[in-house]
Amino acid sequence: MTGQGGDGGPKVERWRLATFNLESLDDRLSGADDFADRMAVLRPQLQRLRADILCLQEVNAHTIDGKHGPREATGLDRLLEGTAYADYHRVISLNRGGKRPADRHNLVILSRFPLLSHGQVWHDLVPPPAILPVTARPAPDQAQAVEWDRPILWADVDLGHDRVLHVVNLHLRAPRAAWLAGQKTEHGRWLSVGGWAEGFYLAAVKRAGQALEARLVVEQMFDAQGDALVAVCGDFNAGDREAPVRTLRGDEEDTGNGHLAARMLVPVERSIPESQRFSVVHHGQRVMLDHILVSRPLLGCLAACEIHNETLGDELVGPATVWTAPDSFHAPMVAEFIGD
Template sequence: MRVRIATFNLENFDMPHGHGIPLEARVAVLRPQLLRLRADILCLQEVSAHVPHHGVHELQALERLLEETPYAGFERRTTRGRSGGPNDKHNLVVLSRLPIRAFEQHWHDLVAPPVITIATSPSPHDVRVVWDRPFLEVRVELPGGESLWVFDAHLRAPLAAPIEAQKLAATSWRTTEGWSEGYFLASIKRSGQALELRRRIDAVFDDDLRANVLVAGDLNADASSSAVRILRADVEDTGNPDLAPRALEALEERVPTEKRYSVLHHGRGQMLDHLLASQSLARRHVATDILNADLDDEFFTPHPVGSLHAPVVVELEV
């Protein structure tokens, strides 16, 4: 039997605000993309819930998007904020046609927030560097009874984090050293998220080196970045062949180079959305596709109707 697993960043998908793009216009573009994926397991990022219902944030826009699709009847798991409900923005959601046997989210339960000194603020001080959001772990039962661990992740974007008194406006910095420290802070967040996820993956391998593990999501990083290298743990980096069973393979590398991009920036393709598979799972690979034929360039599209990310889907023989 074949199983299809996909990842898709829906690009700040929510009920419209103010003069935002009407929801129906976005649904008209995004729903056909979801249907083309024909996914059995669908990992989504940037699912927002700004508009509260009776004081509780709900994923109303997602409900509308999934109407009249097979995904409406799938089992669903989502990340939660500190209050217990969905965050107002950038939630992770996993939809599965196959039974979900367990799930949890991880947010500093495996890696404590590092403490650094902010040097460019008016009064240098120590801060705890907290990740922007958790990652979601879902254990799915495959046909035949095997388990599949799916990790839905959205790592910090490579945009400088705010530094006290160093911003002139939302996108304008007062000094280059302030921007540099903000960019450094963002890189700590992104690599720290990757480290926490890697630790959880290794805990799964501690129980079974042949475990079926898949990391799916917008990692905001290409294959050469520190975050992706942390997650993959290639033997070329660890220098230890005995650790090879713990390495993850980037399944997009099975796609021809000219098609290997999920985001366009000023005409240049970037592979930021990934499906990373354990060795046992990679051996079951049938096909990988990146649906980027009609992808808009993010540099020229500040307010997209659809998404500025291409969905990525893999087919496995299980």
Template sequence: MRVATFNIENLDDGPAKPNAAPFEERAVILRPMLERLRADVICFQEVHGQNAPDDQPGPRSLRALTRLLEGTRYESFELSSTTLKGKPDVERFRNLVVASAPEYTIEEVREIQNTLVNPPMYSRVTADGAQEAMPVRWERPTLYVRLRKGVDDPLHIMNIHFKSKNPTPIPGQGPENFRWATPSGWAEGYFVSSMKRVGAALEVRLFIDAIFDVEPEAKILVCGDFNAEPDEVPAMAIRGLTEDTGNPELNGRVMHPAALSIAESRRFTLYHHGKGNLLDHMVVSRRMMASFVAAEIHNEMIHDESIAFATDNKFPESDHAPMVAEFAEDAMSIAPLA
């Protein structure tokens, strides 16, 4: 079994924004990238939704992604995605999508967003005027999908896209035309963004532990755009290392980054100011690691996204490289000894 994660960067098939590649041009580049993954399951981030034509009313759908997968090995894959609350429509922007091969039965799809963690109340200190405490909600939900192949134990997948490191706007402080009024305002915006990112990671960890409570040998895979390096707080919160908890009895709940098996010189999914960053991750349970074969990051052709931003030119592929991990299914069907 091969599982991939890919922040496909604002996938849409509508009129292209200035300096952005049109869908047709992107598809020519993206389809071979997807074929190379040879994946059975792909976790996508930043998939936009498209409104139905005026003469064909209906819910907003994943038309762009469906078109992209046409003619590829993924054409018959089933798509599980985030949706508007209480509606069949998908979100307009940045949906999370799990594409799974037909042999996998989709048993459950759920969104987790301030479900296990109440939004913390925060009073902004640099904003103009008197500020009452406001709830700080996570920017995006976590998409949980439970898959099963035949009579095997279920595969628990969590697809995530945490808040970026860009500061959250603060009234009266900015940003206005990318400028902040004071360093303190910028710092507070950065703090609020960090709160959203780490809070969402805490919620993911709580959900992982809830699965382990029921299935101590669960097959769990958390993947997506963490917007954090492996040793930063959001990633460490999800990993739950014994060195951090100080409790060897929790060894079975440790989550392991698959990318650590990749040579350090190749261990990056984003290129920024001439430096490789590992912001996209695949973190798996011990049961998954027992069947782990290898991981790859297809980063040979990604561009320096900071240069693209400086010139406002958008490349047709994505500023993120996809990652794929392979697992031996025969080994996965045998639970480790307790």
């Protein structure tokens, strides 16, 4: 899982790590003018981040020649064209077959610094739980595997002088009821409250299970190096005190063991005043769903944190009132670190 260390090159003295959910970035989903509008809005946001390492979520890809050919993230290519990010090292997540990116909602890591190694984790550490649905119609005769929607993407970044930054990019399942056989109409309406409730339960299982797998990825990093520089970034679809984030943080109050405190991950947004600490507006509520969690050694290098939420619209109101809204309804977030 982890790299063997930097190449002894020049030490990086100051660097910026960012995360941004681009919300189904795709140059095919609407007209050319609509995507031009998206680029006009998103590109300045990316440039403002001035990120050296950038974790992106919801990057779509599609085949260029033929249904079964390679998939390319042409929308991302067009968005990054003419920016410094266009020349960064790039890693993109792959589909369940592990041969090409998925058509929707890929993860991407961009880095100005060399990558020592990279990969993805998708039920490699946590098998899919087997659950027998009780409201599905027709009723299945055996338990069914409940798989995560996306992989976890990771990369080891060379910061020079044998320093390695372990970056984990993830996008956890939203708290939205998962599909259940025979319980939804073709228009997406649920046929019973019980069916919706079980779908909501399955979504929670997906989100909690993937948070566990991400935590086990982090555990492997700490097993290899106790003072590892670790950053877990992305759209967690959960607040600081909700179960998925708590699972990843591993606070000593939860483990009850002070000897494990060095393995705790800390949300860097805690350095921002609470009134400004939000990355999504949901039905008028300001919530922090996007996070950068860092290990204690990396927290010691933290110089500043920013959430660029000045233009953030309501994710429920905006799509209903703005035709082909070009914005993302997630605010980008960036943390700046000073080398030790």
